[in-house]
Each structure stands twice: as structure tokens, then as C-alpha cells.
Amino acid sequence: MLDYAPIVLLTLAAVVAGWLLGRIQSRKVKSALPSLSRDYYDGLGSLLSNNADDAVESFIRALEINSDTIPAYLALADLFRRKGEYDRAIDMHQTLLARTDLLHEDFIRIQLSLAKDYQAVGLFDRAEGLLQSVISENPRDNQRHSARRQLAKLYERQQEWDLALKTALKLPDSKRADIAHEMAHYACELASLALETNDADVENWLKQALRLDPTCVRANLMWAKHRMQKHAWRGAIKHLKEVADQDAKRVPETLPLLSTCFVELGNMDAYTAYLDQCLTKNPSSSLWVERAKLIEKQSGAKEAEVFTIEALRKHPSLIGFDYLLSLKLQASEPEERERLLILQQLTGQLIQSKPKYQCQQCGYHSKQLHWQCPSCKTWDSTRLIQGLEGE
Numbered sequence: 570m571l572d573y574a575p576i577v578l579l580t581l582a583a584v585v586a587g588w589l590l591g592r593i594q595s596r597k598v599k600s601a602l603p604s605l606s607r608d609y610y611d612g613l614g615s616l617l618s619n620n621a622d623d624a625v626e627s628f629i630r631a632l633e634i635n636s637d638t639i640p641a642y643l644a645l646a647d648l649f650r651r652k653g654e655y656d657r658a659i660d661m662h663q664t665l666l667a668r669t670d671l672l673h674e675d676f677i678r679i680q681l682s683l684a685k686d687y688q689a690v691g692l693f694d695r696a697e698g699l700l701q702s703v704i705s706e707n708p709r710d711n712q713r714h715s716a717r718r719q720l721a722k723l724y725e726r727q728q729e730w731d732l733a734l735k736t737a738l739k740l741p742d743s744k745r746a747d748i749a750h751e752m753a754h755y756a757c758e759l760a761s762l763a764l765e766t767n768d769a770d771v772e773n774w775l776k777q778a779l780r781l782d783p784t785c786v787r788a789n790l791m792w793a794k795h796r797m798q799k800h801a802w803r804g805a806i807k808h809l810k811e812v813a814d815q816d817a818k819r820v821p822e823t824l825p826l827l828s829t830c831f832v833e834l835g836n837m838d839a840y841t842a843y844l845d846q847c848l849t850k851n852p853s854s855s856l857w858v859e860r861a862k863l864i865e866k867q868s869g870a871k872e873a874e875v876f877t878i879e880a881l882r883k884h885p886s887l888i889g890f891d892y893l894l895s896l897k898l899q900a901s902e903p904e905e906r907e908r909l910l911i912l913q914q915l916t917g918q919l920i921q922s923k924p925k926y927q928c929q930q931c932g933y934h935s936k937q938l939h940w941q942c943p944s945c946k947t948w949d950s951t952r953l954i955q956g957l958e959g960e
């Protein structure tokens with residue numbers, strides 16, 4: 570965990586010093602200076618003797634609460650929350666809220682911040698009540714938008730997808746852009762629920778997901794799977810091909826589904842043409858191997874081997890090498906076969922032991938695709954690992 574103590578202390582020292590200078594310049598310091606100075610220098614003394622807690626207390630005592638110092642208090646409470654001192658953050662916010670001389674804008678800001686504390690400690694009902702009360706208290710537009718954004722995230726955390734989406738939809742278009750992909754995932758989650766309860770709604774939710782975020786790969790993959798369940802192979806192919814335009818690096822996710830659809834349609838030439846097109850635009854190990862497997866079916870293992878060796882030269886990868894071994898095995902003599910089998914077992918184990926995906930935000934590794942990173946909770950941040958051990 571980050572050591573926040575120096576940040577807390579420097580923030581406070583700077584704020585108190587700035588406030589003090591302001592008081593001197595405005596010549597209102599006569600009565601405040603003696604007591605303020607003692608607390609301030611006590612704080613500096615504690616800081617120099619590495620007594621962080623005492624230093625923080627001294628600086629807090631030195632700060633008179635008023636509209637100028639409230640941002641400093643809020644910044645400090647925010648730091649306490651981020652370092653896990655939730656009780657302290659809540660205590661500071663409640664102390665501020667108890668004041669009767671707060672400006673309406675500050676009152677709202679403190680409530681928004683307190684709602685974050687409640688959410689952090691799992692007091693979801695209190696956080697929800699506070700945010701709803703902020704929205705109804707006629708705040709400034711930006712504060713109402715913040716409250717709605719926070720409320721949507723709160724519902725998301727509780728997997729209340731319907732409420733999360735409805736809340737986010739109340740934001741004006743201009744404020745939705747940066748959460749459009751999250752909203753599309755809420756719609757996908759609702760589509761997923763509809764699969765179990767009301768099948769007719771599935772495609773409506775997916776349509777909404779793509780309307781909210783035209784780059785939502787998940788919606789197209791779900792839609793394709795839904796079409797495939799109804800044996801609508803052409804419809805499924807249409808959605809799977811759209812993935813290549815949305816994010817070319819996600820194409821490998823579509824290959825097992827595309828293969829099934831083209832096999833069902835008995836149109837492997839069209840599949841081959843599509844793979845060649847994707848290989849030209851954005852080659853990956855999965856694409857090379859899939860293309861080689863088609864050559865193996867159409868022209869035999871020897872042709873596939875020549876193609877695979879050439880592909881491995883251009884694009885070396887573990888899964889390509891593993892497939893080459895399987896081709897070699899087919900034409901091997903008994904004594905060579907035993908050695909190749911051992912080698913293939915090893916590459917198989919290596920592939921199995923390696924993570925396939927990595928979160929682009931926090932680096933979390935996983936063997937399966939997560940639409941929301943289990944570690945940092947970012948949506949759509951998990952990608953297939955590239956390079957020798959991946960794509």
C-alpha cells in the first residue's frame with residue numbers, strides 16, 4: 570500500500586502556511602496568530618520527529634473551518650479513505666456537516682464525499698440515501714451529475730444493473746460519453762439475465778448496449794451466441810464479423826463460434842476468405858493456427874506443416890509450435906513419435922499453466938476473459954496477452 574503520511578502532512582503544512590500568509594496579508598492575523606502558530610509549529614515538530622499522527626492532529630487543530638479551508642478538509646478526508654482509515658474520514662465529514670454556517674454548495678460536496686466513505690465500508694443503504702437526498706436538494710448541475718454517476722456505480726457494485734442503467738441514463742448526453750462503455754455492459758448484464766427469464770428481451774438489451782457504445786464487443790459476441798442457439802448462422806456470422814471492426818485484437822474470441830457457423834452452413838471457402846482477410850489486416854497466433862487447420866482438412870498435414878513453419882517464422886508463438894508438433898506426430902515413426910509426444914505434453918502443460926488474459930489497467934492475469942477486471946473493477950480492460958506465449 571502507498572505510504573500516504575508524507576502526502577497528508579505536506580498537504581496540511583502547505584494549506585496551513587498558505588492560510589496563515591493570507592491572514593497576515595489581510596491584516597486580520599492579530600488575534601489568530603499566537604494559537605495558530607503554536608499548533609502549526611507543534612505539527613512541524615511532530616513531523617520532524619516522525620510522529621505522523623500527532624502532526625496531523627496539530628495541523629487539523631491549526632485549521633479553522635471555513636469556506637476557504639473546507640477543500641483542504643475534504644482532501645484530507647479523501648486521503649484517509651484512500652489509505653483505509655474509513656472511521657476517520659466519516660468522522661471528519663460528519664463534523665463538517667454538523668456546522669450550521671455551511672454554504673449550500675459545500676454542504677452538497679461534503680455529502681458526496683461522505684457517500685463515498687459509506688460505500689467504501691459497505692454501508693450501501695446509507696450511501697444510496699445520501700446520494701438520493703443530494704439529487705433532490707437542488708444542487709448545481711455538476712454536483713447532480715456527480716451524485717448520479719456515484720449512484721450508478723453504487724448500484725453497479727451491488728449488481729443492480731437495471732437501477733445502474735436507469736440512473737446513468739438520467740445524465741445528459743455530454744456527461745455520458747466517458748461511461749458509455751460501462752452503461753453498455755449494464756445492458757449486457759441485463760441481456761444475460763433475460764436469457765434466464767424472458768428470452769424475448771435479450772436482443773432488445775443487446776441493441777441498447779450497441780446504441781450506447783458501438784464498440785461493445787461483448788454485445789456482438791452475446792448476440793451471435795443467441796442467434797446460434799436459434800440456428801440463425803448467417804445472423805451470428807454478421808455479429809461476429811462486426812467484432813473485427815470494433816477491435817481487431819478480439820477476433821481470436823470469435824473463431825470457435827465462426828468455425829461452427831461456417832461448418833453448419835457448409836461454406837468453408839467463405840470462412841477461409843475471411844481468415845485470410847483478417848490475417849492481412851491483423852495477424853495473430855490463433856488466426857495462423859486456425860488457417861493452418863483449414864489447410865490440413867483441405868490439403869493434408871504436409872501442406873499445413875509448410876504453412877505453419879512459414880507462419881512461425883513470421884509470428885513465433887507457443888500455440889503455433891504446439892500445433893506444429895501435432896502435425897509432426899501424424900507422420901512420425903514409432904520411436905520419434907514417443908519423443909514428440911513428450912515434447913507435446915510439455916508444450917500443452919506450458920500453455921495450460923500460462924494466463925491468457927491481462928488487464929491493461931492493473932496487470933491482473935487470468936486464464937479466462939473477464940469483462941470487468943476482478944482486481945481493479947475496470948470494464949473492458951482485459952485483453953489477450955500478445956507475444957511468444959500469447960497471440
Ligand SMILES: [Zn+2]
Nearest residue numbers: 928931942945
Ligand atoms: Zn484490472
